[in-house]
Amino acid sequence: MSKEVILQAENLSRYFGGVKAVDGVSFSLRRNEVLGVIGPNGSGKTTLANLLTGFVKPSKGKVIFEGQDITGLPPYKVADRGIARSFQMVKPFYQLPAFKNLNVALLSPRVRRLAGGRYGDRDAVAKDLLEEVGFERDSWVISHQAASLPHGYLKRLELAKCMALQPEVIVLDELFSGLSLAEVASLVPVIEKLVHQGKTLVMIEHRLKELFRIADRVLVLNFGQKIAEGEPAQVMEDPQVKGAYLGSEAEE
Amino acid sequence: MAQRKERIDRGIKVRSDDVFVLTSWREMLYLAAPRVVPVVALFVLGLVAGPYWERVLISTCMFALLAISWDLLNSAGMVSLGQALFFGVGAYIAGTLNHYLGLPPGLTIPIATVGGGVLCTLALLPVLRLRGIYFAMVTLILPMMIERVIEATKIFGGTEGISGLTTLGNPHLEFWLAAVVVFVALFGFRRMIGSDYGLLLKGINDNDRAVMSAGMNIYQYKAQALFMASSVGAFAGAFMTHAYQFVGMPVFALDYSMIPIASVAVGGMGTLAGPMLGSFILVPMSELLRGLGGLRVVIYAVILVVFTVGLPEGIFHYLSRKYNQFERWVGVER
Ligand SMILES: Nc1ncnc2c1ncn2[C@@H]1O[C@H](COP(=O)(O)OP(=O)(O)OP(=O)(O)O)[C@@H](O)[C@H]1O
Ligand SMILES: [Mg+2]
Numbered sequence: 001m002s003k004e005v006i007l008q009a010e011n012l013s014r015y016f017g018g019v020k021a022v023d024g025v026s027f028s029l030r031r032n033e034v035l036g037v038i039g040p041n042g043s044g045k046t047t048l049a050n051l052l053t054g055f056v057k058p059s060k061g062k063v064i065f066e067g068q069d070i071t072g073l074p075p076y077k078v079a080d081r082g083i084a085r086s087f088q089m090v091k092p093f094y095q096l097p098a099f100k101n102l103n104v105a106l107l108s109p110r111v112r113r114l115a116g117g118r119y120g121d122r123d124a125v126a127k128d129l130l131e132e133v134g135f136e137r138d139s140w141v142i143s144h145q146a147a148s149l150p151h152g153y154l155k156r157l158e159l160a161k162c163m164a165l166q167p168e169v170i171v172l173d174e175l176f177s178g179l180s181l182a183e184v185a186s187l188v189p190v191i192e193k194l195v196h197q198g199k200t201l202v203m204i205e206h207r208l209k210e211l212f213r214i215a216d217r218v219l220v221l222n223f224g225q226k227i228a229e230g231e232p233a234q235v236m237e238d239p240q241v242k243g244a245y246l247g248s249e250a251e252e
Numbered sequence: 253m254a255q256r257k258e259r260i261d262r263g264i265k266v267r268s269d270d271v272f273v274l275t276s277w278r279e280m281l282y283l284a285a286p287r288v289v290p291v292v293a294l295f296v297l298g299l300v301a302g303p304y305w306e307r308v309l310i311s312t313c314m315f316a317l318l319a320i321s322w323d324l325l326n327s328a329g330m331v332s333l334g335q336a337l338f339f340g341v342g343a344y345i346a347g348t349l350n351h352y353l354g355l356p357p358g359l360t361i362p363i364a365t366v367g368g369g370v371l372c373t374l375a376l377l378p379v380l381r382l383r384g385i386y387f388a389m390v391t392l393i394l395p396m397m398i399e400r401v402i403e404a405t406k407i408f409g410g411t412e413g414i415s416g417l418t419t420l421g422n423p424h425l426e427f428w429l430a431a432v433v434v435f436v437a438l439f440g441f442r443r444m445i446g447s448d449y450g451l452l453l454k455g456i457n458d459n460d461r462a463v464m465s466a467g468m469n470i471y472q473y474k475a476q477a478l479f480m481a482s483s484v485g486a487f488a489g490a491f492m493t494h495a496y497q498f499v500g501m502p503v504f505a506l507d508y509s510m511i512p513i514a515s516v517a518v519g520g521m522g523t524l525a526g527p528m529l530g531s532f533i534l535v536p537m538s539e540l541l542r543g544l545g546g547l548r549v550v551i552y553a554v555i556l557v558v559f560t561v562g563l564p565e566g567i568f569h570y571l572s573r574k575y576n577q578f579e580r581w582v583g584v585e586r
Contacts, residue, residue: 053465079467091462093455104455105466107448122448165467 003031006200007052007083007169012061013224014047021047023224024061029169034201036215036232038208040244044224045204046088049173052202053085054078066168080110084167086158088174088204092146098135099142101157102126105164114166126164132193133160134186152183159190169200176207184210208236220244256584265576286575291435298427305536306427310495312535313430314488318512319519319527320437321484327445327522328477329457331384334391336508337375338485339492340398342368344408346490347499351414357494361487368486373479380474383460395504402501413500420494430491434528437484442524453477511535518559520566529568533559 007029014022022044029035037045050056052063054075062071070078079085093101105111106122131137133156141153149157155175162170176184184207191214195201205211212218212232220228220235222244228235235241264282298309318335325332345364349355355363379390403411420426444450455463456470463470493499511534512527519530537555541548563570573579 055461055464074469075461075464076467076469079465085465087462087465091459091465093458093462095454095458096451100451103448103451104463104468107452108467110467161462161466 003033005029006031006066007202008062008064009048009052010062010064012048012051012063013059014044014051014056015059020224022051022058022221025219025221025224025226026061027219027226027229029200029202031168031200032195032198033217034195034203034215036211036218037202037204037221038206038211038218039221043221043244045221046173047224048221049085049171049202049204052078052171053083055085079165079167080108082110082165082168083171084162084165084169085171086162086173086175088177090151090154090158092149092154092157094145094147096146097143098146098149098153098157099123099126099130101146102129102160102164105161108165110165129160129163130157132163133157133190151178152180155179155183156187159187163194167199169202170194171202171204173204174206175203176205176210188213254584255581257579258582259573259577259579261577286572287439294431294435295428298424298431303423306423307495308536308539310427310430311492312532313427313434314492315511315515315535316434316528316531317437317484317488318508319515319531320434320441320524321481321488322512322516323521323524323527324441324445324484325477325481326516327450327457328453328474329383329460330380330474330478331388332391332481332509333388333513334393334395334509335485335512336395336504336506337391337398338368338372338482339489339508340395340504341371341482342486342489343493343499343503344489345371345486346493347414347417348408350417350494357418357420361490361494364490365483365487368489369479369483372482372486373475376478376482377475380471380478392509395509399501399504409500411501413498413502415498415500417494417497417499419497426495433487433491438524438528441480445524511538514556516566518556518567520568520570523566523568523572526566526568530566533567 005028009025009027012022012025013020025044025048027035037048039045047056051058054070054073054077057072062069064070065078065081065083070081073081093104096104103122103126106125107119112119127137127142130142135141135153135156141149146154146157155178159172159175162172176187179187188210191201191203195214201214203211203215215232217230218228218232218235219226220238220241222240227240227244228238230238264279294309298306301309318339321338322332322335342364345367346357346360349360349363350357375394376387376390379387382390402408408414420429445453452463452468452473455466456473460470489503493503512531515530515534516527517530518533519528520526534556538548538552541551544551559567
């Protein structure tokens with residue numbers, strides 16, 4: 001791979017009191033690469049996502065995006081530069097109809113800039129995006145209040161919200177968790193399409209089988225530290241990784 | 253078999269959703285009535301009311317503005333326990349400009365509206381990042397603090413306040429102006445809430461982190477909403493200062509914080525029209541009960557509880573549901 005490095009973490013650390021949630025993690029991500037992040041519960045995956053997207057300020061270390069130091073930028077500026085994220089705990093706008101949820105992102109300065117200063121027909125774009133992530137077009141779900149959508153749809157909505165921002169990098173925090181096998185199977189092609197479009201992905205996952213189909217590389221966290229990094233098959237052979245996952249969900 | 257209430261939009265509601273497809277007088281009337289009737293009703297009330305009730309209507313309009321301002325803030329995720337801050341700051345700006353510099357109401361009211369908005373926004377800017385109850389606590393405390401400062405330093409007339417301020421002239425003019433401003437604020441802000449801008453505010457209210465992750469600077473939007481809401485409150489304060497020809501510490505009283513919230517509770521949150529309706533029920537009612545002396549507060553509180561328990565969604569939501577939807581009982585499986 002010869003593509004340029006797009007996102008880089010240098011010795012990234014975040015301590016909550018005595019808890020080292022993320023501890024000296026470094027990695028670099030090339031454009032259009034898919035990095036899987038795995039690790040047992042409480043190993044610091046979500047905190048890593050928060051560090052990359054500005055929701056949590058690092059205690060130590062740096063985040064470099066497209067060659068620029070973005071450490072400590074507020075979340076909206078990080079998003080504006082092109083790093084979108086989904087939330088493990090879904091965060092829809094409950095009062096709004098499903099497609100209007102996307103309008104919020106479609107109104108952002110970034111989207112306007114990319115469209116050459118125009119906003120266009122946002123409702124139509126929003127509905128297209130929802131269809132892409134698997135909402136049935138012209139069905140009631142699209143215009144139903146987000147509060148009454150089932151969990152599977154809310155997860156899709158999270159993904160669509162990321163896509164609406166037309167980001168360079170998407171950080172997905174356990175997108176597949178809580179979904180049925182069939183639902184995951186229907187989302188995998190959506191992710192593959194994003195990769196095909198040249199997006200760079202960081203996928204935090206517990207669902208290893210599906211993740212390993214998509215990810216080029218996997219990074220393993222345990223107690224906030226990176227204990228392994230490499231190709232999926234090779235990482236799972238690592239004795240340290242086996243140890244960390246012993247008795248947990250590695251075998252599903 | 254269990255029963256469930258089914259609600260279906262009336263055909264006429266669906267058809268009149270889009271103004272451009274109106275085909276009959278009936279549809280136009282359906283659309284216009286909820287807007288025209290309250291406007292006409294208020295102006296007719298103003299015409300038939302004697303001097304005493306005309307003044308009650310003026311202060312009702314000002315409480316309605318405070319309630320609208322509260323609802324506007326709330327729709328952007330900020331809960332205010334201190335509408336008196338906006339009211340009082342507006343009142344003192346208008347009062348002092350009139351008393352010390354001799355500026356006429358035509359100048360003091362606009363200056364107080366904008367200046368009050370700016371001052372209150374700046375004062376609350378540092379706590380804009382605080383969520384929920386913390387923001388609310390600060391808004392509650394600020395007006396009390398200012399009251400104590402005025403008392404201690406004896407500035408602006410101290411506990412005596414400043415009296416003998418200029419009136420707007422004709423009491424009828426006062427009423428007409430108040431009524432026009434209330435409706436302009438109501439319809440203007442309702443339109444804003446329905447626009448893309450309102451969508452962002454609702455998003456912030458629902459989930460500020462999700463809005464940030466969409467690349468939006470939520471503090472900018474919150475500050476804008478705060479400015480608009482505090483300007484509306486400051487206008488009310490400035491207007492009342494000239495209507496009463498007096499400004500003093502009572503403008504920071506808890507009444508100006510609590511009655512707007514009670515109005516929102518009675519009228520229905522998130523619609524702006526509900527809070528206004530709530531004010532038009534509560535404020536005149538409190539006048540009617542004035543003769544009862546000490547019992548007044550008790551009866552007032554009981555009525556408030558009856559309203560909020562009986563119609564927790566608020567009167568406005570209830571009315572608009574009845575107006576726009578059929579209801580019928582249907583059987584449900586299981
Ligand atoms: N805001 C916070 N304050 C204090 N401690 C925190 C905070 N956020 C995370 N932690 C701690 O940091 C550690 C890592 O948490 P994190 O949520 O990043 O783990 P995770 O790998 O995402 O777990 P899961 O698989 O359950 O989602 C945990 O011990 C957690 O309790
Ligand atoms: Mg997590």
